[in-house]
Amino acid sequence: MSCLLISLDKNPRPVTVVVDGTEYVVNSLLMAQSEPLRAMVTGGLAEATQRRIALPDVSKACWEALSEYLHTGSLPIGGDSALDVMVAASMFDIEPAAHAAERFVAAACSAENALALIEVAEAHGRELLSAVARQMASENATSVFASATAAQLSALLAHNDSIPQDEIELFRALCRWASDTGGLDGFQLVAKHIRFATMSP
Secondary structure, eight states, X not given: OHHHHHHHOSSOOEEEEEETTEEEEEEHHXXXXXXXXXXXXXXXXXXXXXXXXXXXXXXXXXXXXXXXXXXXXXXXXXXXXXXXXXXXXXXXXXXXXXXXXXXXXXXXXXXXXXXXXXXXXXXXXXXXXXXXXXXXHHHTHHHHHHHOOHXXXXXXXXXXXXXXXXXXXXXXXXXXXXXXXXXXXXXXXXXXXXXXXXXXO
């Protein structure tokens, strides 16, 4: 085991992690649980020689949750930080933490946030969250369409499995959305992704 630890970091001194102006001192061996973080600590970049890593895209609450996970294996997440933790854990390739946060976020999916969650899930390769959010959007097409952009609807409807079964209700929801947003161009962009099997001539 000592050979493995030496290969991860030949000089396992503490590393200072800077998040939103706050400095956290972390054992570099704990950072080895994440390949991207380990590379920052052991690579040839300035971070490795200075033993100082800045994480500008991570909030304090998010880093504190990830740090707790790296230290104890326990991930303290709540509604306000879960999505950020999922994104950061995905970015740092800490898969168990990313999956735990993803399950938490998926459980809080609603018609109001489904489209935004689809975008985040697909940007970070979170298949469970994407499937749950797509299902939620499909089951609540009318309310989801009311607040969606043409690009969001186009992306949602491009997948056959996310199209609601009731074609008439889907068509009405699409017409209401186009009427509310005043966009014939948006209607055409979205409508081309919908196959109305029973309504086609």
